[in-house]
Amino acid sequence: MAQTLASPPASAQVLVVDDEPDLRTLYELTLLREGYRVDAAATLNEAWQLLQDRRFDAVITDMRLPDGLGLELLQRMGAQQRAERCIVMTAYGSAENAVEALKAGAFDYLTKPVDLKQFRNVVASAIQDGAGKARPAARSPGAARSAGNEGALQRLVGESASMRLVKERIAKVARSMAPVLVRGESGTGKELVARAVHACSHRADGPFIAVNCSAIPETLLEAEFFGAKKGSYTGATADREGYFQAARGGTLFLDEIGDLPLPMQSKLLRAIQERQVRALGSTQEDAVDARIVSATHRDLAADVQAGRFRQDLFYRLNVIEIVVPPLRERREDLPALCEALLARIATESGMPVPHLSEQVLRQLCEHPLPGNVRELENLLHRAVALSDGDELQVDFAPTNAVPLMPREVPEAAPVAAPAAAPAAPLPMPSDLQAYLDQQEREILVQALRQTGFNRTAAAQRLGLSLRQIRYRIARLAISTPGSEEPNDDGTSA
Numbered sequence: 001m002a003q004t005l006a007s008p009p010a011s012a013q014v015l016v017v018d019d020e021p022d023l024r025t026l027y028e029l030t031l032l033r034e035g036y037r038v039d040a041a042a043t044l045n046e047a048w049q050l051l052q053d054r055r056f057d058a059v060i061t062d063m064r065l066p067d068g069l070g071l072e073l074l075q076r077m078g079a080q081q082r083a084e085r086c087i088v089m090t091a092y093g094s095a096e097n098a099v100e101a102l103k104a105g106a107f108d109y110l111t112k113p114v115d116l117k118q119f120r121n122v123v124a125s126a127i128q129d130g131a132g133k134a135r136p137a138a139r140s141p142g143a144a145r146s147a148g149n150e151g152a153l154q155r156l157v158g159e160s161a162s163m164r165l166v167k168e169r170i171a172k173v174a175r176s177m178a179p180v181l182v183r184g185e186s187g188t189g190k191e192l193v194a195r196a197v198h199a200c201s202h203r204a205d206g207p208f209i210a211v212n213c214s215a216i217p218e219t220l221l222e223a224e225f226f227g228a229k230k231g232s233y234t235g236a237t238a239d240r241e242g243y244f245q246a247a248r249g250g251t252l253f254l255d256e257i258g259d260l261p262l263p264m265q266s267k268l269l270r271a272i273q274e275r276q277v278r279a280l281g282s283t284q285e286d287a288v289d290a291r292i293v294s295a296t297h298r299d300l301a302a303d304v305q306a307g308r309f310r311q312d313l314f315y316r317l318n319v320i321e322i323v324v325p326p327l328r329e330r331r332e333d334l335p336a337l338c339e340a341l342l343a344r345i346a347t348e349s350g351m352p353v354p355h356l357s358e359q360v361l362r363q364l365c366e367h368p369l370p371g372n373v374r375e376l377e378n379l380l381h382r383a384v385a386l387s388d389g390d391e392l393q394v395d396f397a398p399t400n401a402v403p404l405m406p407r408e409v410p411e412a413a414p415v416a417a418p419a420a421a422p423a424a425p426l427p428m429p430s431d432l433q434a435y436l437d438q439q440e441r442e443i444l445v446q447a448l449r450q451t452g453f454n455r456t457a458a459a460q461r462l463g464l465s466l467r468q469i470r471y472r473i474a475r476l477a478i479s480t481p482g483s484e485e486p487n488d489d490g491t492s493a
């Protein structure tokens, strides 16, 4: 786990609960060597007595104890709003227990037989997390609204009841290491939610690595996720880090997780369970120290039923679920959203914030917006680009603004008729991929030119995220003037 943690507070006090004397001694010695003060208990009752007498910084408990389950200890501590960070040790392979423990409020879990390096790092992480916050308030949703994370929650515009629930849930779950699954329709703001979970967590100073699972070619998935040594596959001209290594000490955001092919799902599950990854061509394992937040617009439970998604992985990723409601269920957020989006668009394009009349706002409220906030953002973007006065006019025509006119493509069959003629047969290229790549390249170049090579603006015009456009620019080797990220690879920090 964490390899770069600062030394723990010298006075940190840890309680170890395990009925096996040898293991207890091993944990005690390991912790004493780290400079902690340690108390030990062999049963639930003994542990509870000690907890009534004093406060600890962290509690490490075995799951099975002679007089009950470690879960009971967690629940009792939760009921008393105790601030100690709790780490639960579960038997290898018992995913249910680990998931239950995290749901019950455990900070993290460790699998037996315990790897001592991992043990030291998880304890240090728990103590650091606890030390950074005002104790009694740390468990309440409002407590996470400190200066650093206030901004992240504010960026999530909307005060409707459903959005308030989303924000409360973010603040509540951010403090543990429990994996989070963000569900919601396309464009509802799932990535913003994931960023807010990161910003409200004790990992906020670490990296946030966003990965679009659907944008990576299947053959590259393993190398992208776990890294690759030079020469391990054709094209691997240098050692490269995987997403797991890049997210060390931070959060790994796996967007569109439902699009991950089954073989890669198995590899991801193994990485999460064993907390180790091995780069392609390497003999060494790297410890995983990333909190996993994933997102999907799909009904993953239905995908599990249909055999498209591994049930065990679903179970692991879905420890905590945050559902982002579609815009049609929170119309009352529209005015604030329009205001925030227009301010952002105006700042990006260096123009004054345009005025949105009551009438246009009403029109927007009546518009179905199935593409949610992203569609709203695109509409406003187009409106700002096309407006010539202070008053904003919104064009509600369908957004297929970029004509998909087939052009000359190497080895493609000639185009039989203009694309506008509805009955015309589609061109039949002899190399479909080359043809589509060429189309995509032309559209991207056109959008980039029209926006003065502003990738954010070009992405917005095309209904893409910044990450998606970066990936596509890199994949198609489009050179953009002054590109500061020549090795862009589908991630954004």
Ligand SMILES: Nc1ncnc2c1ncn2[C@@H]1O[C@H](COP(=O)(O)OP(=O)(O)OP(=O)(O)O)[C@@H](O)[C@H]1O
Pocket: 155, 156, 157, 158, 184, 185, 186, 187, 188, 189, 190, 191, 192, 193, 255, 295, 297, 337, 340, 373, 374, 377, 465
């Ligand atoms: N509540 C919100 N407040 C402000 N901006 C928002 C909000 N929700 C979404 N947005 C904006 O809408 C756009 C789409 O959001 P985001 O990429 O987070 O959605 P998503 O659900 O992850 O989409 P997809 O499923 O297509 O990946 C972004 O530009 C984001 O900043």
